[in-house]
Amino acid sequence: MREVLLFEPIYQERVWGGRTLESALKRRLPPDRPIGESWEIVDRPGAESRIRGGALKRKTLRSAIARQGPEIMGPGWPAEARFPILVKWLDCSERLSLQVHPPAQVAGELSGEPKTENWYVAHSAPGAQLIVGLKEGVTRSQFERAIAEGTAEACVREFPVAAGDSVLVKSGQVHAIDAGNLILEIQQNSDTTFRIYDWGRKGLDGNPRRLHVAASLRSILWDEPPPEPVRAAPTSGTIAECDEFSIRRVILGPGETLRIAGGEQPRLLSVVAGGVRWGAGKLALGQNALLPFSGEFTFLASAPAILLITENFVRRA
DSSP, X not given: OOOOEEEOOEEEEEEEEXXXXXXXXXXXXXXXXXXXXXXXXXXXXXXXXXXXXXXXXXXXXXXXXXXXXXXXXXXXOOTTOOOSEEEEEEEESSOOOEEEOOOHHHHTTTTOOOOOEEEEEEEEOTTOEEEXXXXXXOOHHHHHHHHHHTOGGGGEEEEEOOTTOEEEEOTTOOEEEOTTEEEEEEEESOXXXXXXXXXXXXXTTSSBOOOOHHHHHHHOOTTOOOXXXXXXXXXXXXXXXXXXXXXXXXXXXXXXXXXXXXXXXXXXEEEEESOEEETTEEEOTTOEEEEOTTOOEEEEOSSOEXXXXXXXXXXXX
């Protein structure tokens, strides 16, 4: 399969969302609604990406893999297996809840799924921050008391960010995204989130949003140190490495090319600055593509571009 697979976005209304995807990425959004998420590549029950263009136009990612799994995912990929990565844009016009995703060792007993995720900051308003991890020395009993007293913010680690920064948030780490951030999130295929604290906010229905304090406290890895952000840099290199996937940043100057060899592994390509061409096709700012296992591709930058390549999400013995 020599096609670059592009997908129709699935927009999600969120109380903390806005309209930044419209202005920053030139998207046409559903009118008069706060859109917080655009699910770019997803293979979940009730949320299946549809392919834009080409021989597989309008097919879901699920049906394409079921029919052409070896070409898309590689030899031996089970036809019934879900695509392991979910890619989404986040418009954080307001601060997200303080939350945690359950690690693998407790996810089953909590009827959830683990979710390690990487945030790439495409834009950050002055003063905007990220929250990842607890401050050094904070114990479970201290944090539980702070939640009850409404002072949980005093226990978490905040740090400023700027466009081009990135941070890997593993399952079991407390986190939140501050208002003013536009983020590309690349994560395990999971939709399990336990809210710890929501800053006294009400949901879209006018009622306080549900909290999951007991499940959150069970999920937090209390001895896990918080990650350090990978700061923006003018050079290519790896920005995330974990058991579930790896991400490398590729910076291209005008006229430079990126070659992707065929027959190695499927990869995801995300354009976070500029744009690239391949053959008669074009990938613009904000677009995310699946590069099938069997395809070989060369991408050309006519102007400066920054790409993220997600790989190593299909592990072979």
